[in-house]
Amino acid sequence: MQVKGGGEHNESMCRSIKTLRPPFSDDVTDEDVRAAALQYVRKISGFRAPAAHNAEAFDRAVEEIARSTADLLESLQVRGART
DSSP, X not given: OBOTTXXXXXXXXXXXXXXXXXXXXXXXXXXXXXXXXHHHHHHHHTOSSXXXXXXXXXXXXXXXXXXXXXXXXXXXXXXTOOO
């Protein structure tokens, strides 16, 4: 997707955020986590794609949320989950 004013994002379609923890999803990829982070930032910012002057802040937020999400998923202890 071409971002107004310059940068590019590989995601071509908006998606709903889905539950990424077991037992709802056992095979979560980095791409799944990043897509959820992107959707979250899009939703709260109100922008599908940021203008050039907001692109850095937008991208930084997506990366920080993806990192926090991955940390959360790795830390969760789900009762009855197979280890």
